[in-house]
Amino acid sequence: MTSGTTPASAPKAKRLAFLRRATVVAVAMAIMNVAAYGFTLIGTHRLAPEQFGALTALLGLLLIGNVASLGLQAAGARQLATHSGAGAGALSDTMLKAGNRAALVLTAVCLVLTPVFMWLLHIDSVVSIVLLAPTLGCLTVMGAQLGVLQGSKRWTELAVIYTLTGVGRLVLGGGALLVRPTLDAAMIGLALGAAVPIIVGRWVLRGSTGATKEQIKTVLREAAFGTHTLLAFFVIANADVLFARALLDGTDSGYYAAGVIIAKACLFLPQFVIVLVFPTLAQSPGDTQRLRKAIAAVAGLGVCTVIGTLILPDLVVAVIGGADKYAPLGPYTWLFAVSGSAYAVLQLVVYAAIAQQEKRAALGIWIGLVVLAAAAGIVLGTGIATGLNGVKVLVAMTSTCALLLSAVLAAGLHRQAAGSPQA
Template sequence: MNRSTRATVSSGSIVAVAMMVMNVATYGFNLLAARQLVPAEFGALTALLSLTLIANVVALGLQASIARRISVRPGQTIQIVHTASRVALALSLLVGLATALSSPILTPAFSFDSVWAVIWCGAMLVPLTLAGAQLGVAQGTGRWGKLAALYLGNGFGRLFGGLAGLAIEPTATNAMMGLAIGSWLPVILGMGLLKATGGGDAHSRRPLVFETVTSASTLLAYFAFSNVDALIARGGFDAHDSGLYASGLILTKSTLFLPQFVSVVFFPSLARDSSHRTRLRAVGLVALLGVAVVAGAAVLPKLALILVGGDQYAEITGDLWLFAVSGTFLAIVYLLVFDALARREGGVAVLVWIATATVFCVAYFNRIGIVGLVTTMAITAAALSAVLLVWPLIRRTPEPKQTEVTEPPVP
C-alpha cells in the first residue's frame, strides 16, 4: 500500500467513524423521542424532521458545490471561500425565513398542533445551511479532521438539544425547538472555515449560486423521494398507524445514513476523475452494509423492535426487515445522486421525480397500508438504483475535467 492509498484509507476511516457516531447520536435521539412521545406526537415529529430534511437540500447543495469547485481549482481556494461565506449567509437567512413563513400552510396540512413547530424548523435551517458551507470547505480542502469534528458536532448538538427540548415538555414542537438550538454547535466548531481574504466582486457569486441551485434541485428531488412515504403516512394513515410507520422509519433512516461516509470521502476524487469501476465499488460497499442490517432485522426482529421504540410498536415487528430493505436501496440512490453531482450529470432530477410520483400515485390513492407503503418504496428505490447506475453509460457524459474548460473562472 503506497503513501497515497494509506492517506485515503486513513482519511476515510476518520470521516467514517465520525459520521457513524453522528448517525448513532441522531438515532439515539429518535429512539429516546419514540419512547417519550405517544405515537401520534412521534408521527408529527417524524413529519417535521422530514420537512427539515427536504429544505436542507440547500445546505447539501452548497456543500457539494463548494467542495467540487475547490477540488477542481485548488489554486483558487481563497477566492472560492471568500465568495462562499457571503453566499452561505444570504442563503441561510432566505431558507430559514421561507420555511417559517410557510407555517400557516403546513400546520393544517400535516395536522401539527401549533405553527411554532414549523417556525422552529425554519430556525433550525439557518445553522444547518451555514454548517453546509463549512462542511464544503473542509471536504474540498481535505481537512478530514475538521470535517469529522463538524459531523460530530452535528450529531451531538441535535441529540442534546432535542432531549433538552423534550425535557421541558414531551411534544414535537418542543423537540424542534431544542433541535434548532443544538444545530448551532457545528457552526461554532467550524468558526474560521469561512474566513478568507482575497478578491471576489458581486459577479463572482453567481456561478456558485447557480451551481448550488442546480445541485439543490437534484437533492430536493432525492429528499422528496426518500421522505414521501413519511409524509403519505402522516397525511393518509390515522394517528396510530402513522406512529407505527414512523417507528419503522427509524430503521430505514439508520440503514440509509450508515454508509453515507462513502459518498463524502469519494466525492472530491469523483469530481476530478470518475470511472464506472469506482462507482461500482462504492455501490458494492453501500449494498454490503445494507444487507447486514436487513439480515439482522430478519433474524433478530425482537432486537430490531427494541431499537425502533419498544413494545408499543410491536405490531410491525415482523415487517421491520422491509424497512431495512427500503433504507438499503435509498442509500444506493443517495450515493449515485452525489456521483452525478460530482460529474455534473444532467437529467438525474427528472428520474428521481418520476420515482417520487410513482410512489405517491401507487400509495396515496390506493390506501395500501403500512406493509404496502414500505414495499412500494423498496421496489421503486431498487428500480431507480438500477437506472441511475447505468445512466452515465447511456448518456456518455464527458469527464468533469473536460467540462471545466468551458466554465468561467472564479474571480
C-alpha cells in the same frame, strides 16, 4: 534501506489512509445520528404527546429546508474538488458567502411564513415557529462550510463539525428539555445547538477572502441544481410512508411506519462513503470503476444489515417499537433493510449525478415517483394486496423502484461520460 514507501507497498498505504479517513468520518456521522436520535428519545419522554407531535412536525420542516444546505454542500465540494491552481482561498470565500446569502433568504422566507406554519401545524406558540428561521439559517451556513471542508478533503475538521452538530442538538436541545419540558425550550435548545458548529466552522475556515459577486451567483446557481436533485430524491425516499398511510388501514400503516425506521437506518448508515467519495467523483466524472467500487461498498453494508435482520428479527422489532406492539412485523424486517439499502445505492448515484452535473437526473427521479405512485395506487388501492401482504408488496415496490432508478441514472452517467470531449 531507503525511507518511504516502495511501489509495491503504495496501494496498501493508500488503502490504509482511506480506511483511516473513512473511520474518522464514519464515527463522526454515527455520533451525529445517534445524538439526534437521543434528542428525539428525550422529547418522547419529556413532552406530552401533543407537544411531541408539534416538535416532530417542526423537525420535519427543518428536514425539508435542510435540502438547501445539502445542495450548497454538494456545490462547494464539487467546486473545490475540481479546482486547480492558486485561488483556493478566494473560492472558499465564495462558497461561504454564497451560504450566508442563501441563509438570509431562507431565514426571511421562514419568518414571512410564520403565520402559515402556525395555521398548518396547529401550533399556537409564536416563539417555537419563529425559531425555525434562525435554526434553518444556521444549518444552511453549515452546509456551505461542510462543502468547503469536504471539497478540500479536510476530513478531520469535517468530522469535528459533524460531531458538534449532533452533540449540540443533544446537549443543548435535550438539556433544554430536561430543564423545562416545553416545545419552546426544545426549539431554543435546537437553535443554540445549530449555532455551535457554525461558530467553530468560521474559526476553522478563517482567512478565506477574495470572492466576487459573479462567483457567488455561479455557486448559488449550481447549488440550486443540486438542491432540486436532492429534493427529488428525498421526496421519493419518503413517499412510501404517505402511500402506506393513504392506501393501507391504520394498523398496517403503523406496521409500515415502524418498518421504515429500519429502512432509514440502512439509508443513513453508509452516508460516510458518499461524503468520502464525492470529491473524487467530481474530479473524475465518468469514472465508472470508482463509482462501481463505491456502489459495492454501499451495497456491502446493506447486505450486512439484511443479514442482521434475518438473524435477529425479534431484537430489531423490540428496538424499533416493542415486541408486543409490532411482533407481526418480525418476519418482514429484512424487506425494509433491503429497501433502505436500495435507496442508499440510489442516493450515491444521485450524488454522482450532481458531481457530473447531469441535469436530467432530477427529471428521472420525478418520473420514477409518478410510476411508483401509480403502481401503489393500482395494487393497494384496488385491494389486490391487503393487510401484511400489502405491507410486503409496498416495500418490495419501493426497493424495485430504487434499484431501477439507480441502474437508469448510472447508465445515463456512463453515456454522458462516453460522449464527452475528453472521453
